Amino acid sequence: MKIIRATYLGMCFGVRDAIALAETQAQEQPLTILGDLVHNETVLTDLRAQGIRIAQRADQVKTRNVMITAHGASQKTIQHVRGQGLEIFEATCPLVHYAHRSVRQLVSEGYHPIIIGKRDHVEVRGVTEDLVAFDVVLNEADVERLNERPRFGIASQTTQPIERVRHLVRCIEKKFPQSEVRFIDTVCQPTKLRQNAAVELAKNCDVVIVIGGEHSNNTHELVATCSKHCSRVHHIQSAEELRIEWFDGVDTTGITAGTSTPDRTIDAVEQWLRLRHRVAQETRTLTIAT
Numbered sequence: 001m002k003i004i005r006a007t008y009l010g011m012c013f014g015v016r017d018a019i020a021l022a023e024t025q026a027q028e029q030p031l032t033i034l035g036d037l038v039h040n041e042t043v044l045t046d047l048r049a050q051g052i053r054i055a056q057r058a059d060q061v062k063t064r065n066v067m068i069t070a071h072g073a074s075q076k077t078i079q080h081v082r083g084q085g086l087e088i089f090e091a092t093c094p095l096v097h098y099a100h101r102s103v104r105q106l107v108s109e110g111y112h113p114i115i116i117g118k119r120d121h122v123e124v125r126g127v128t129e130d131l132v133a134f135d136v137v138l139n140e141a142d143v144e145r146l147n148e149r150p151r152f153g154i155a156s157q158t159t160q161p162i163e164r165v166r167h168l169v170r171c172i173e174k175k176f177p178q179s180e181v182r183f184i185d186t187v188c189q190p191t192k193l194r195q196n197a198a199v200e201l202a203k204n205c206d207v208v209i210v211i212g213g214e215h216s217n218n219t220h221e222l223v224a225t226c227s228k229h230c231s232r233v234h235h236i237q238s239a240e241e242l243r244i245e246w247f248d249g250v251d252t253t254g255i256t257a258g259t260s261t262p263d264r265t266i267d268a269v270e271q272w273l274r275l276r277h278r279v280a281q282e283t284r285t286l287t288i289a290t
Contacts, residue, residue, distance in 0.1 A: 002253070
């Protein structure tokens with residue numbers, strides 16, 4: 001059996017920087033992270049092992065220092081935390097900051113903001129909690145429920161597939177031909193690279209293993225993308241979840257992973273495959289045009 005890794009997979013720079021900041025701060029003083037730093041249980045377990053606490057609400061924080069997650073937070077939330085006398089450290093990904101700035105820019109220029117993404121996702125809540133009026137859409141049915149406005153300003157959750165985002169922008173333009181529609185692309189480059197690589201991987205494999213947290217949106221999107229091009233796609237969080245029967249009669253297995261998946265988790269999955277299928281040759285990385 002051949003094993004192929006996607007050209008782009010695993011942790012992005014925003015996640016690596018957030019973890020490094022949390023670990024550095026925790027060495028200097030007790031630290032609580034407000035919410036899950038990233039949506040990966042392996043990473044969260046590692047952080048807890050270093051004495052870092054995780055609280056879902058500000059009133060649960062028992063340390064003076066608190067960290068905002070890589071997904072970001074609204075100014076409303078940040079001010080509320082500061083109002084309790086806590087010192088804030090921000091691990092917000094710079095590309096999430098860009099999404100926040102883009103939405104504020106659209107509102108300041110008089111556009112009604114539409115966010116393409118999951119309404120209940122922490123990143124989307126962080127973007128929308130400071131807004132007086134807004135809409136969140138994820139599919140065509142959501143677009144059909146929109147009310148007409150003279151000007152629409154559209155941005156996106158950073159981990160949405162860019163093809164979906166562009167499709168929904170076109171749907172909004174078609175539904176409201178008399179309205180001015182402005183779109184700012186806030187889908188992050190790591191997401192785009194991993195999505196493109198996942199397409200090529202799935203086209204070239206009999207089975208694809210997607211590694212990532214149960215609650216990781218970008219991982220779920222990788223699963224959905226791979227499933228369009230490969231009929232045998234399995235989402236796992238660790239090598240312990242692999243099943244030998246998934247690979248019966250398989251010639252080529254592909255591996256990809258979400259942006260909060262540690263390198264060692266990916267390596268452990270590859271090692272499991274190599275040991276059980278006696279893969280002697282080096283694992284190949286698929287090369288795609290970017």
